[in-house]
Amino acid sequence: MGACPLGYISFVPTGVALRDVREQLFDAADRILLRSGPEALTSRAVTLDAGCAKGVLHRHFTDFDDFLAEYVLDRAGRMDARMTALHAGTGSVTDTVADALTALFGSVAVAIVALVTFRDGLRARLRETWPAGVPVLTEGAELFAAYLEDERVLGRIAAGADTATLGAILIGTGHMLFADRTGPPPAPADVRRTVAAIIPVAAT
Structure with missing residues (x-):
C-alpha cells in the first residue's frame, strides 16, 4: 500500500494535486468493494486502505456520499477504456x-x-x-x-x-x-x- 500524498497533512504543500488524492482514495474503494462488498465501504476503511490520515477524505469531499458519487461517476467514465x-x-x-x-x-x-x-x-x-x-x-x-x-x-x-x-x-x-x-x-x-x-x- 502506497503512502497517501496527504498522509501527514500538516507537512503537505498546498499545491498537492487533488487528482492524486482522488485516485488513491478511489483505488482503495475498488479494493474494498472487490474484497468485502459495499457494506464494508466506509470512509474509515477507505482512508485506512489508502494509507491516509482519517480527515483526508473529508477535506476534499462534502461527505462520504459525495465521495462515493464522484467515485461511481469516475468509474463509469472509464468504461470506454475497458471496452476498447x-x-x-x-x-x-x-x-x-x-x-x-x-x-x-x-x-x-x-x-x-x-x-x-x-x-x-x-x-x-x-x-x-x-x-x-x-x-x-x-x-x-x-x-x-x-x-x-x-x-x-x-x-x-x-x-x-x-x-x-x-x-x-x-x-x-x-x-x-x-x-x-x-x-x-x-x-x-x-x-x-x-x-x-x-x-x-x-x-x-
Whole structure:
C-alpha cells in the first residue's frame, strides 16, 4: 500500500494535486468493494486502505456520499477504456461483445451496482447529475448500442435490429451472469453462447 500524498497533512504543500488524492482514495474503494462488498465501504476503511490520515477524505469531499458519487461517476467514465475491443467491422461480433462483457463485468462494475443499490444516500446524490439508471450500467448499454449500430450499418447484424434495446439487454444479461462474485465467473463459452442468442445475425 502506497503512502497517501496527504498522509501527514500538516507537512503537505498546498499545491498537492487533488487528482492524486482522488485516485488513491478511489483505488482503495475498488479494493474494498472487490474484497468485502459495499457494506464494508466506509470512509474509515477507505482512508485506512489508502494509507491516509482519517480527515483526508473529508477535506476534499462534502461527505462520504459525495465521495462515493464522484467515485461511481469516475468509474463509469472509464468504461470506454475497458471496452476498447468494440471496433465495428473487425472479428466476430459475438466474440467481440462476449470479450467486452467479460472485461466490463470482470472489473469492479458489478460491485459498483451493488453499492448503488445498497446506499440510499448515494442514489439520491447521483440523481443530481445522472437522471436515470445506474451509471456503470447505463454507460455500458450506450457503448454496446453504439457498437451494434455501427455493425448494423455495415450489414454484420440484422438490418432491423433495435440496437438501443440490444445494448440494454446485453448489460442486463451480463450483470446476471457475473453478479455472483462468491463463485467462479461464467465460462467464456457460456458468455459467448448467451451473446449469440441475443444478437440477431444478418440475413444471408
